[in-house]
Amino acid sequence: MNSKLPENFCLSPFINLTIEPSGHIRLCCATKHSLGKIQEIKSIKDVWYNGDEIQKIRTSFKRGDIPECCSISCFAKEKKGLRSRRMKIESWFPGITQIPETLEIYDMDISLSNSCNLQCVMCSSEYSSSWFKDDERLLRISPYREQHVKRKYLIPSYMTMSQMDEVISMAKTAQKITFKGGEPTYDKRLLYFLDECLKNNICCPVELITNLSIISEAVLQRLDHFNKVTISASIDAIGELQKWMRGVGVLSTDDAEVVIGDLLNRGFTVCLNVTVTPYNLWNIRDYILWTRKNEKVHVNFSQISTYPRYCSPGLIPLEMRRKVAEDLEDMDLTNISHVQRIISYLKMENPDNWQTSSIAKFTEYFLAFTEEMNRIRGVKIQDIVPEIQIVIDQLKNG
Numbered sequence: 001m002n003s004k005l006p007e008n009f010c011l012s013p014f015i016n017l018t019i020e021p022s023g024h025i026r027l028c029c030a031t032k033h034s035l036g037k038i039q040e041i042k043s044i045k046d047v048w049y050n051g052d053e054i055q056k057i058r059t060s061f062k063r064g065d066i067p068e069c070c071s072i073s074c075f076a077k078e079k080k081g082l083r084s085r086r087m088k089i090e091s092w093f094p095g096i097t098q099i100p101e102t103l104e105i106y107d108m109d110i111s112l113s114n115s116c117n118l119q120c121v122m123c124s125s126e127y128s129s130s131w132f133k134d135d136e137r138l139l140r141i142s143p144y145r146e147q148h149v150k151r152k153y154l155i156p157s158y159m160t161m162s163q164m165d166e167v168i169s170m171a172k173t174a175q176k177i178t179f180k181g182g183e184p185t186y187d188k189r190l191l192y193f194l195d196e197c198l199k200n201n202i203c204c205p206v207e208l209i210t211n212l213s214i215i216s217e218a219v220l221q222r223l224d225h226f227n228k229v230t231i232s233a234s235i236d237a238i239g240e241l242q243k244w245m246r247g248v249g250v251l252s253t254d255d256a257e258v259v260i261g262d263l264l265n266r267g268f269t270v271c272l273n274v275t276v277t278p279y280n281l282w283n284i285r286d287y288i289l290w291t292r293k294n295e296k297v298h299v300n301f302s303q304i305s306t307y308p309r310y311c312s313p314g315l316i317p318l319e320m321r322r323k324v325a326e327d328l329e330d331m332d333l334t335n336i337s338h339v340q341r342i343i344s345y346l347k348m349e350n351p352d353n354w355q356t357s358s359i360a361k362f363t364e365y366f367l368a369f370t371e372e373m374n375r376i377r378g379v380k381i382q383d384i385v386p387e388i389q390i391v392i393d394q395l396k397n398g
């Protein structure tokens with residue numbers, strides 16, 4: 001960490017605005033602590049510049065105290081030797097070497113809504129409107145889905161036009177804007193947001209985190225005007241498995257290749273983001289070989305779906321995980337980010353640090369959830385990934 005900033009300090013509450021697809025305003029995307037919900041507040045500016053809650057957190061950091069919400073997110077992660085959001089944000093802004101005296105937003109992490117055209121297996125109605133119809137029924141399978149009902153996630157959530165204007169007016173000092181969602185390109189108002197940014201001379205680097213399936217020429221033409229564009233394409237598998245994992249509407253592997261080629265030709269940076277789940281472990285090898293076709297593409301294995309718990313790769317029997325890890329170790333893994341972390345995770349006996357009774361419960365949910373997803377997709381994953389049948393048989397036999 002930068003030596004000039006106090007040891008336990010985080011820049012995020014001073015320079016970052018995060019708005020989640022559910023409407024929660026947060027200190028950053030690593031903490032679940034809410035500063036308010038856009039549906040329930042009068043002004044986003046008021047919450048961020050003058051809100052009691054964020055002021056308390058800023059004062060804590062200035063004093064050298066760690067606020068509780070940050071202690072259970074970033075600081076806990078750092079204790080395990082992992083790279084936290086706090087560390088990342090400090091590395092993105094090396095020029096900030098002292099506690100900021102004025103409040104200016106340099107970093108924005110914006111979700112315009114929870115609208116999404118896909119229904120990915122590891123996702124839920126917190127992020128995707130396509131999950132609403134099935135989420136309630138899935139309560140039978142896992143009480144973890146209950147949170148979506150309790151937290152009122154089963155309804156559309158979106159920024160109003162005047163809230164978008166407010167956010168754009170706060171973006172004048174931004175040095176980086178990240179669009180998430182929902183699927184940012186599924187929300188037509190992304191065009192309005194980009195147009196208004198450009199009208200206001202906001203053309204800082206932008207990152208679009210997207211499932212890549214519906215990115216339009218109109219969006220790409222707007223993006224052409226920003227200083228640097230990174231397209232983080234969420235592709236978790238190749239072939240039929242990608243369809244099973246993400247559902248109807250997902251791009252085929254061949255079509256993804258064409259879209260990626262077009263993005264690279266435009267001068268955009270393309271990063272493939274893989275979310276590792278129990279379902280795509282046996283596809284990673286072919287996936288890496290596929291990405292080798294285009295050396296300009298960055299590949300990032302930064303996400304493991306440890307939540308929902310029943311979607312954690314840690315539930316796969318240890319010998320099977322170890323075999324996947326060993327096969328990966330035999331490959332050329334240069335320039336593939338975070339894959340070593342996945343390998344270490346897969347080799348651990350209890351990578352999620354769960355108690356035995358919890359593992360039994362999550363295993364039961366995993367089996368029921370897989371069966372339900374097969375029904376939703378109309379295709380059995382076992383027919384695409386035969387290893388999953390072995391997993392199911394082993395887990396059922398204890």
Ligand SMILES: C[S@@+](CC[C@H](N)C(=O)[O-])C[C@H]1O[C@@H](n2cnc3c(N)ncnc32)[C@H](O)[C@@H]1O
Pocket residue numbers: 116120122123124127180181182183184209210211232233234273274275303304305306307308311
């Ligand atoms: C929620 S999506 C929103 C943006 C866009 N719709 C997409 O899929 O890229 C953001 C990222 O979260 C990942 N993701 C979804 N469910 C996850 C989970 N349970 N654990 C970790 N990452 C997850 C997605 O694969 C994607 O890379």
Ligand code: SF4
Pocket residue numbers: 116117118119120123124127128181182183211234246
């Ligand atoms: S595309 Fe993104 S937001 Fe939509 S369901 Fe998949 S992970 Fe969730």
